Amino acid sequence: MIPSFSLPHHYKLNYQKNSNILAEEYKVIYFNTQKNANSTMKAQFVEVLGLSKTKDFPKDVHYSYNFPAAMQSELLSTYRKYLKFIILRNPWERLVSCYKSKIESSSKTGEDYILDSSPDLYIGMPFEEFVEVVCSIPDSKADFHFCSQIYLALYDDGTFPMNYLCNMENLAFHIKEIKEKTGIPFTSLPQLNKSANFRYETFYTPDLVEKVAVRYQADVEFFQYKFGVENKDFPFGKVSESWKDEMLNHPMMITLIKEKNQELLQQVKLKKLAQTKEIKKMEKDIVKLQNNQRELHAIKASFVWKAAYPLRKVISFFLRKNTH
Known part of the structure; x- marks a missing residue:
């Protein structure tokens, strides 16, 4: 049950494909969301899981650690x-963070x-232009760093497996x-991979x-975020089943689920087409190999026939002699 949008080519590890990290001992599953303290939490799980640190820790937490993960198909059963x-995260702030860490600086090679x-x-583009482009890209085609958070959290079968926000x-x-x-023995939370200190409000007209409110309408509506205001309205923490049911049955979510399913069907078709071509x-x-084998047999037979020519002459000589 991989998310319906295509995984980036650099997403090869199991936890990346399943979009979560599993701490079995503590019965905790973390769903990683880019630009939302993701590097910080992965560093925490390196510690919690007792993984051997590389010399580049914690800079390499995204690609150097094959964290254990829960199979997405079992999230509502085995891991219920x-x-x-x-x-x-506030979507206006998250988008600025994405811009500053991935787009603003031309020194961000490798990103x-x-x-x-x-x-x-393109690297170094103005923020206003960046927003215009992001707003024109649907979630199904967007990079994880600026894809809407509700889209990342919602699975193809229309489930929302998280129970703590x-x-x-x-x-x-x-x-x-x-x-x-x-x-679970989480320690203090130093902010890793952080952009330079900024007030996100100053980036906006x-x-x-x-x-941005229109682009991330679902995030704004379901999690009650507002521009420039601390979110004190939404009851973060344990998710109530009534809120989850209401959200999943909202017309906006029904439309979103249909879009994800259509994207998934399209990917299945493309996969089948690729398999057919393969x-x-x-x-x-x-067929080419079989033809080559036949040619090889013919060549071998020809060599044997030629190699046997002296023997054939001797046999022919004795046959003629015996006849006379």
């Missing part, structure tokens, strides 16, 4: 009672995979509560504020 948490989302994205603004409080509930190629290769 586990604490499953995700960290959410250009985010540019795969659109030919209109953390607000980035009060992350220390939520992590403390998770520790108390499960006993009223027009850009509105465009099968046809294999069939051609087999």
